Amino acid sequence: MPPGTEALYRAALGPAGALAYLPFFTRFEASGRSGVVWSTRAAVGHLAWLVYWRLWDAVLALASLAVAGAGALGWLWTHADAVPTGVRVGLTVTVAVLWCALPGLWGVAWLHAGLRQRAKLAVEEADTFKEALERLERSENAWRLRGLGAAGAVALAVALLAGVVWQLWRVPVAAGESASAPPRPTQSPVASPAAVPSPVAAQPAPSRPEPEPDLEPVIEHPVASPAAAPGPAAPEAPGIRPRPRGFGVNVGMFAVAGNAERVKARLAEAGLPVLDDPVESARGTLTRIRVGPFEQREQAEAAAKTVRTLGLEARVYAP
Template sequence: MSPDPARPGELRDDDHYTAELYRAAIGPVNTAYYLPLFAQWELEQRRQTRWNWAAALVTLDWLIFRKMGLHAMAYLGAVAASVLLVIYLGTAWMGFSSPALWGLSASIVLIAVVVPGLLGNRWFQAACNKNMTAALRTNTDVARACEALEHYASRRQRGIVIAAVHSAGLLVLGLVATQFAEFSQRASVRPGPAANNLSPQMASGLVMQSASAPFPVPVPVPVPVPVARAPASAASAATSAPSVKNPALAAKASAGYLINVGLFAVARNAQAAKEKLEAQKLPVTTDTLEMPGGPRVRVRCGPFDTKEQAQAAAVKIRALGLEAVFSRP
């Protein structure tokens, strides 16, 4: 017949003091797993490696639950340093390709899982030994030391709180990542504020200056009156007249309302903006302007016959996340 299990602060006659101290230091969570392992290590004076799934898969939570704060900070610092090192070496210095970066990232994840899984039991035993030594120094007998250790040991309520905080943190990170992805997608079609070396005031001035007279009105060339004694002048007048091609159409185009969408240093961004506008059935024109900072692709909508049509188009343009600046008709 097996003896009754020991209650907190009591010792069984057939139980070793060290095992009782371990039982109190481990606490009520997973005692059946850790106590035989630690007792075996004490008897054999050697530590056989055994895999710990909790330490491997939820390392940070497991370290916090077992109140190993220094181990948690060291683990978090090592992972963060490894990630930053890979990003700096892989992108800024070495220029690794995407498959190489994925391979390095997978290696970091593998190491972050395997090392705690193999060494987690040893870390926890060392922490228990440290707590046991401190309890024996501050208490006169083993029973009181066990009471102190049981009071300090982690309980299931602590694990529930840690899991809830972890889940909430992951949810917040997911929301932040989603918002950042949407912001990046919108910003990809906007001209960057630092697209050229000009100040914002100068850049806006250039935009308005270039857009204020997109279609210059051609000046009619006076037709010379033919004289009877100079028939050649009539021929020259006939050849000079075609230099003004469709002056009525040109005047109509210049009199319409135009909307400047933006100046793009990257042609790909200009093409993306143009495709968005065309998808809304808006008339789009693009041209290239030479500027001190390099060529810029200008994207415009129009011309529109009335101001109301231009304003309605501007509403659609701004709904796409693009700029809409009117030019004077």
Template sequence: MSSRPATLPPQDNATTALYRAALGPVGAPYYLRVFGRFDEVGLPGPAWNTMAACFTLGWLIYRRLWGAAFSYAVLLLALGAALWFEVGPWTAWSAELRWSAALGLVAVFWLLPGFYANVLLHGELRRRMTEAVRQAATVQQAREQLAAQASGPGLLGLLVFLYLVLGSAAAGWWWQQSRGRPMPPVAPVVSAPVVAEPAPAAVVAPPAVTAPPAAVPEPDPVKAEPVKAEPVNAEPAKPEAGDAIRVRVHGHGVAVGMFADPANARRAEARLRDAGLPVLVDPVESSRGTLTRVRVGPLDDRAAADAAARQIRALGLDARVYGP
């Protein structure tokens, strides 16, 4: 009685060989384990793929999933254009809601490829393998055909180089933008207006009456009456230019930011004035020292404030609408 060999059945060996040829030299051991589990269960399911999650577009191109790569690129371009040109209903959302939506999109774009990229690749490789076996006379010829279609280290190196170039360009742009970015706006501080105490009215003393000398008597001395002083209306003292005054603006407006660097505040003020917006600039004392607050207002209503906020964001500045 002969013992059964410890290898897989011939059909499984052929399937594994076809998988290996279709996958190419990069990442084959990982995918063979995952696809073996899929075939054993008979139904592909979620399986985490870090490369597909972090470098989705490059992974799709390397695995030659052209339809999915094209759809993914179009979706990225559409979202990028909507964010850059501020097109869509999200422009009327609050800053907190927009940040929440952005984080949700990032999670979707990261989690979906991470969990379901293997399912997509498994189905595509099974289709290629079936087509190769149908066209070839032997399994060896089918393997050679699949290996010729698979991606190699050359394409992987090109994709890595492109990712490094694009990442460096994005980091440089972000750093350049952050140099002139204002500090996050601080809630406006309401304080009582500075009112100077009126100066007391000047009192003019009556002239002293000098008695005539005894040697030269006056027959009928005239008594001088006291001169009544006219009250002087004192104006409130004006604050010095260097005093920090917190201005309370009634009505709607847009908070642009609190600037620690006066030069950045002046640049932001100049850009707003060039855009034809009413600008309010005043210093505010804080735990970090004297900050320069830049706002736009007062505006007539909420709709005017929202329109001004969109115009300010188009200039590359932060904008937070506030009301009475």
């Protein structure tokens, strides 16, 4: 690199920047063009790094790409129910990696082009070469503290926006996950002998509403103590869990009611019998979607195949 050109770059970069980036600039000047080199600082700092070096065109371009990518991923997670969860996760990771890789690979080239333009303007506006160097040094020193503050603000804003986006997507992501196996009913707690009703008293009264036609209740009766005297009928004991009578297909559990309704409508349009029931969880009430029941496993397997053709997950369970 000619001594004059190197002096201009040193003045624009400052001591720390010259130590980190001047070797790359030497290669670019020797080859006559900027090239692709990896910079961890540019990849990790991203928009904050670009703001610090005042590369405003690159800041605007990457910010626009970030908004477009976030919007596309938001639509993918909230509306594209037919796309499997694994595919959506893979696309999200790919977009995040590419977003960080762009400044990591091209950031130094953008910095070289930007500083070259600044050095050219300084030389054109100054009367002497020494004055051009002083202009570049003053500009770099005046912006250093403000650039650090602006870079910190941008990094904080990006972190806050990422947190907001994650909170907005967390429920749709959980809604798209299918249950790996049908939930196992929990056993009812053991009651004290004085509070245990007799088996006859624990039977549901005839006036109680019957369960859904496709489910039958499984009632767990505790053993009555011999010393306990028969008393009046007590409320129904806990432990009633709906259990399908035959084979069926687990489709998934959904936290968003709208997603569950869309899946039910698609299954019904395909001519499949749909079961849905609420399930309490730490995240709140979920909606479990199943297909069935069927008397034979072959019928459940055929239904599962139809469910998979709709782009949904399907798992056959036995009675």
